[in-house]
Amino acid sequence: MTEIENILKQFSAVSLKEMDGVKLMNRTDTKFTFKLDLLPQLLNEIKPFYKCLNIESNVISNYQTLYYDTNNLMLYNKHHNGELNRFKIRHRTYVDSNLGFLEVKFKNNKGRTIKERIKENTPLTEFNEKAYSFLQTELPFNPNILKPIIWVNYSRITLVNNLSAERVTIDINLEFKKNDQSLQLSNLVIAEVKQDKKQASQFRDAMKKMRIREGSISKYCFAVAFMYSNVKKNNFKEKLLSLKHIINYDTTTTFQRSNR
Numbered sequence: 401m402t403e404i405e406n407i408l409k410q411f412s413a414v415s416l417k418e419m420d421g422v423k424l425m426n427r428t429d430t431k432f433t434f435k436l437d438l439l440p441q442l443l444n445e446i447k448p449f450y451k452c453l454n455i456e457s458n459v460i461s462n463y464q465t466l467y468y469d470t471n472n473l474m475l476y477n478k479h480h481n482g483e484l485n486r487f488k489i490r491h492r493t494y495v496d497s498n499l500g501f502l503e504v505k506f507k508n509n510k511g512r513t514i515k516e517r518i519k520e521n522t523p524l525t526e527f528n529e530k531a532y533s534f535l536q537t538e539l540p541f542n543p544n545i546l547k548p549i550i551w552v553n554y555s556r557i558t559l560v561n562n563l564s565a566e567r568v569t570i571d572i573n574l575e576f577k578k579n580d581q582s583l584q585l586s587n588l589v590i591a592e593v594k595q596d597k598k599q600a601s602q603f604r605d606a607m608k609k610m611r612i613r614e615g616s617i618s619k620y621c622f623a624v625a626f627m628y629s630n631v632k633k634n635n636f637k638e639k640l641l642s643l644k645h646i647i648n649y650d651t652t653t654t655f656q657r658s659n660r
Contacts, residue, residue, distance in 0.1 A: 408459035411452035430593040449602040453558035462495035468546040484509035551577035576623040
């Protein structure tokens with residue numbers, strides 16, 4: 401990790417306040433997955449074109465995310481079945497900043513991701529009045545059918561394009577937690593390019609140069625598919641096999657599963 405941090409500190413810095421101009425709450429997303437071994441090469445390749453989010457000299461931030469779904473995993477199944485106009489509901493804690501938000505992500509039938517959120521510092525196992533009112537406004541179903549399903553935790557690198565409204569997130573140290581089970585994926589990178597509309601991107605150019613193709617499963621669906629044995633996975637089979645190949649065979653780091 402020291403090598404990655406040292407490279408990131410060579411980037412020009414961007415502050416949280418400066419990030420306000422590239423929130424991109426209504427956007428297009430392009431995802432990539434690859435092994436951690438490739439990350440230093442990638443960062444050196446794109447260094448001239450991006451700034452790195454720097455919070456009190458920290459260039460890597462820690463996130464904890466609790467996802468909500470129904471008892472029969474309605475939201476997961478909609479994604480698995482390829483339905484458009486689908487939702488994800490989560491509480492995200494920005495660990496280093498001690499901030500939290502309840503969020504609704506909506507993927508519409510035009511391929512755009514729209515995110516709404518309210519400040520809610522503590523992850524909720526039951527929705528309070530404020531949270532319920534927010535969810536009731538944003539969702540086409542009763543929020544009472546939702547319950548906490550799974551934790552997805554990771555460390556994030558955030559980059560901002562020097563010239564265009566583009567943000568890139570690079571997630572590492574991925575961990576899934578369900579009840580007393582924990583799954584750590586220490587050698588997997590999930591990167592996402594976020595733009596107002598799909599346009600030129602030095603990050604995507606670097607991915608093409610490194611022969612890393614677009615495409616990924618969402619972190620939530622990835623977590624559920626790995627941690628729930630009795631869910632549908634057929635439509636994710638190719639993606640899961642690709643991810644397992646990265647996790648198990650393409651690096652020297654092992655795939656770790658433990659009970660906690």
